Amino acid sequence: MAMACSFCPEPHVHEPSKIHTMIQCKALQYEEVARDGKARAGLLHTTHGTIETPIFMPVGTLGTVKSMTPEDLEDEVGAQIILGNTYHLYLRPGLEVVELHGGLHNMMNWHKPILTDSGGYQVFSLKDLRKIREEGVEFQDHIRGSRHLFTPEKVVQIQETLGSDIMMAFDECPPHDAPISYMQKSMARTTRWAQRCLDARTREDCAMFGILQGGINEKMRREHADQMLDLDFEGWAIGGLSVGEESSAMYDMAELSTELMLDHKAKYMMGVGKPDDLIECIGRGVDMFDCVLPSRNARNGQALTSIGAVTIRNATYEKDLSPLDPNCSCYTCKNYTRAYLRHLYKSKEMLYGRLCTLHNLHFYLKLVKGARQAIIDGRFEDYKKEYYAKQANTETK
Amino acid sequence: MAMACSFCPEPHVHEPSKIHTMIQCKALQYEEVARDGKARAGLLHTTHGTIETPIFMPVGTLGTVKSMTPEDLEDEVGAQIILGNTYHLYLRPGLEVVELHGGLHNMMNWHKPILTDSGGYQVFSLKDLRKIREEGVEFQDHIRGSRHLFTPEKVVQIQETLGSDIMMAFDECPPHDAPISYMQKSMARTTRWAQRCLDARTREDCAMFGILQGGINEKMRREHADQMLDLDFEGWAIGGLSVGEESSAMYDMAELSTELMLDHKAKYMMGVGKPDDLIECIGRGVDMFDCVLPSRNARNGQALTSIGAVTIRNATYEKDLSPLDPNCSCYTCKNYTRAYLRHLYKSKEMLYGRLCTLHNLHFYLKLVKGARQAIIDGRFEDYKKEYYAKQANTETK
Numbered sequence: 001m002a003m004a005c006s007f008c009p010e011p012h013v014h015e016p017s018k019i020h021t022m023i024q025c026k027a028l029q030y031e032e033v034a035r036d037g038k039a040r041a042g043l044l045h046t047t048h049g050t051i052e053t054p055i056f057m058p059v060g061t062l063g064t065v066k067s068m069t070p071e072d073l074e075d076e077v078g079a080q081i082i083l084g085n086t087y088h089l090y091l092r093p094g095l096e097v098v099e100l101h102g103g104l105h106n107m108m109n110w111h112k113p114i115l116t117d118s119g120g121y122q123v124f125s126l127k128d129l130r131k132i133r134e135e136g137v138e139f140q141d142h143i144r145g146s147r148h149l150f151t152p153e154k155v156v157q158i159q160e161t162l163g164s165d166i167m168m169a170f171d172e173c174p175p176h177d178a179p180i181s182y183m184q185k186s187m188a189r190t191t192r193w194a195q196r197c198l199d200a201r202t203r204e205d206c207a208m209f210g211i212l213q214g215g216i217n218e219k220m221r222r223e224h225a226d227q228m229l230d231l232d233f234e235g236w237a238i239g240g241l242s243v244g245e246e247s248s249a250m251y252d253m254a255e256l257s258t259e260l261m262l263d264h265k266a267k268y269m270m271g272v273g274k275p276d277d278l279i280e281c282i283g284r285g286v287d288m289f290d291c292v293l294p295s296r297n298a299r300n301g302q303a304l305t306s307i308g309a310v311t312i313r314n315a316t317y318e319k320d321l322s323p324l325d326p327n328c329s330c331y332t333c334k335n336y337t338r339a340y341l342r343h344l345y346k347s348k349e350m351l352y353g354r355l356c357t358l359h360n361l362h363f364y365l366k367l368v369k370g371a372r373q374a375i376i377d378g379r380f381e382d383y384k385k386e387y388y389a390k391q392a393n394t395e396t397k
Numbered sequence: 398m399a400m401a402c403s404f405c406p407e408p409h410v411h412e413p414s415k416i417h418t419m420i421q422c423k424a425l426q427y428e429e430v431a432r433d434g435k436a437r438a439g440l441l442h443t444t445h446g447t448i449e450t451p452i453f454m455p456v457g458t459l460g461t462v463k464s465m466t467p468e469d470l471e472d473e474v475g476a477q478i479i480l481g482n483t484y485h486l487y488l489r490p491g492l493e494v495v496e497l498h499g500g501l502h503n504m505m506n507w508h509k510p511i512l513t514d515s516g517g518y519q520v521f522s523l524k525d526l527r528k529i530r531e532e533g534v535e536f537q538d539h540i541r542g543s544r545h546l547f548t549p550e551k552v553v554q555i556q557e558t559l560g561s562d563i564m565m566a567f568d569e570c571p572p573h574d575a576p577i578s579y580m581q582k583s584m585a586r587t588t589r590w591a592q593r594c595l596d597a598r599t600r601e602d603c604a605m606f607g608i609l610q611g612g613i614n615e616k617m618r619r620e621h622a623d624q625m626l627d628l629d630f631e632g633w634a635i636g637g638l639s640v641g642e643e644s645s646a647m648y649d650m651a652e653l654s655t656e657l658m659l660d661h662k663a664k665y666m667m668g669v670g671k672p673d674d675l676i677e678c679i680g681r682g683v684d685m686f687d688c689v690l691p692s693r694n695a696r697n698g699q700a701l702t703s704i705g706a707v708t709i710r711n712a713t714y715e716k717d718l719s720p721l722d723p724n725c726s727c728y729t730c731k732n733y734t735r736a737y738l739r740h741l742y743k744s745k746e747m748l749y750g751r752l753c754t755l756h757n758l759h760f761y762l763k764l765v766k767g768a769r770q771a772i773i774d775g776r777f778e779d780y781k782k783e784y785y786a787k788q789a790n791t792e793t794k
Contacts (some may be wrong), residue, residue, distance in 0.1 A: 069745040093740035109732045335506045343490035350464040
């Protein structure tokens with residue numbers, strides 16, 4: 001498909017793969033501050049401010065981190081960057097409404113950095129409702145069943161309209177047990193789409209990360225990295241993990257990927273994970289994480305704490321006057337007992353979801369903040385050991 | 398039922414109706430500050446602090462005003478006192494759990510005044526599941542279907558365990574169209590129960606209000622007031638209104654009741670009401686109100702504003718960048734557009750309920766605060782006119 005070139009002095013057309021990549025986001029810079037083994041501490045400068053890495057990004061699917069205000073996130077949770085979902089925001093409230101507000105930051109009243117995914121993961125998850133072509137993915141949405149086409153160019157346009165600080169390239173995330181032949185075909189297409197994403201950029205204040213695929217196969221991971229790493233993304237993500245594979249395979253792939261990636265750019269592991277996964281992958285060189293787990297588990301009644309998981313509906317907490325986490329200083333732990341939180345949970349009170357979400361996100365942010373300091377202090381291995389020693393008390397292990 | 402008497406010098410037993418009424422709450426004092434026509438501004442001193450009247454009390458049925466933290470209520474809404482429901486708290490989390498926390502204030506982390514109802518209204522609403530006897534009401538609860546007996550003595554004991562600043566006497570609220578003969582029988586029993594409630598008190602820090610019934614019949618209202626007003630309650634409530642009768646009848650009964658009541662005690666109108674009802678009844682001498690309307694309507698998609706109701710799901714708000722209420726300075730109106738709130742509502746996002754509840758409660762508290770100042774300034778009638786003039790713009794009128 002030939003495209004008009006808006007960069008050259010004279011109007012003409014290019015093959016997408018040959019279009020000049022002239023738009024770059026100077027605002028986004030990764031700066032390594034310290035390294036301890038493979039773990040690293042850094043600063044990620046973005047259009048909406050600087051993030052201390054390693055960092056966890058709470059997920060704000062529909063322009064809200066469920067139950068939280070921006071003040072909760074900033075002041076109580078310690079969030080520095082949140083994630084928005086392109087697919088969901090494109091459907092609701094739709095781009096026109098976001099654009100009227102001047103972007104997602106204004107609409108949701110969050111003025112720190114936002115990373116948006118490409119929508120690829122959601123669209124590919126639609127299974128029977130989508131059709132993959134070289135041009136892009138045609139799909140029927142899960143709300144109204146209307147037909148849409150997501151192309152690399154379209155998802156860049158959507159993310160630029162959202163005003164994302166860090167956009168993600170459009171990729172396919174194949175099942176981790178897909179046949180090698182399919183994996184290779186898919187990776188090659190993801191590489192072509194990555195170039196088209198770069199070519200489609202028009203905003204210098206919106207950075208873009210490329211995504212490395214390859215499942216849990218070392219050879220495939222290396223192959224895709226070879227194809228991709230020359231492309232001029234401002235950061236890199238490890239895609240295709242935490243989709244049902246063994247933890248050990250995920251950790252191996254994380255370690256391999258961070259080694260393949262360039263050290264002067266941020267390394268983001270998508271959709272990960274459990275607290276243990278964060279600790280393990282920070283130790284393997286990952287800088288950024290996102291996952292719905294802390295907020296979703298909170299709503300489903302599971303608090304994540306320094307001493308392990310607390311399943312709040314359990315009768316054992318009925319008269320328990322201690323806080324969710326004895327080592328936590330969050331608003332919830334400072335002010336409420338497990339007995340009260342259990343009562344709210346069992347009574348389906350809205351306040352429960354809010355208080356437990358706040359705690360779980362605070363726990364994640366404290367975990368990565370502690371890891372960062374430990375890396376700076378050159379004692380990350382001790383931090384990891386201390387973390388596991390405390391977790392050993394858990395009810396669920 | 399004979400009861401041990403803890404007041405007389407020598408241990409012995411009394412019939413409940415003959416027990417000395419020696420427990421009084423000295424902490425509760427009503428102080429009239431200004432009067433404008435029949436409307437009055439006052440101060441109500443309680444064990445947990447002083448309330449400026451007229452006041453609206455947000456309803457915290459199960460030990461939480463739905464979606465709100467105590468900080469939201471105090472700092473953002475301007476709440477000075479909240480209401481808890483005896484029936485609901487008795488069932489969930491149960492008295493033992495509340496007692497372990499040292500009372501409802503501690504459990505829910507709200508350290509300002511709390512008024513609790515007697516549970517009578519909920520128990521009588523169970524219709525087929527309850528049986529009224531002189532001793533009390535036997536009922537099957539709506540959760541587990543277990544059998545319980547609420548007597549005047551029991552509901553005082555429950556409310557004292559909750560640690561309520563203002564307890565309500567156990568009464569029957571008959572349908573407003575009940576036959577006169579039933580009304581009279583019911584009122585006489587409510588009077589006997591009122592005396593038993595007074596006799597059952599053991600805590601001097603928990604005040605108690607009596608409740609006047611009589612439906613929408615002037616003669617009945619006078620009859621019940623005659624029976625009741627000699628009893629030594631620290632304040633008085635108007636019961637049995639806002640249960641389906643015409644507004645004009647409700648206003649007439651409010652006016653009659655405040656005239657019958659003693660002016661040196663607070664006058665509380667139970668379960669009322671719409672913003673118009675508050676304005677009308679303040680003008681008729683009422684000091685205190687409670688109602689689920691602002692919080693329930695918020696969750697159901699209706700914002701109450703200075704210019705009338707805003708039904709947020711309406712398509713007209715899809716691209717509306719204005720705040721819910723152009724004359725409001727609440728957190729929600731300062732930071733979010735109608736378009737964003739509509740998006741949250743339609744997406745069933747938890748944040749919607751929270752933001753709209755905050756606004757609606759703020760609107761109610763601002764309304765009564767404005768009324769109080771107008772009374773002090775001797776311009777309540779103008780305040781009322783200005784209120785109605787603005788409301789005339791509403792979408793729903």
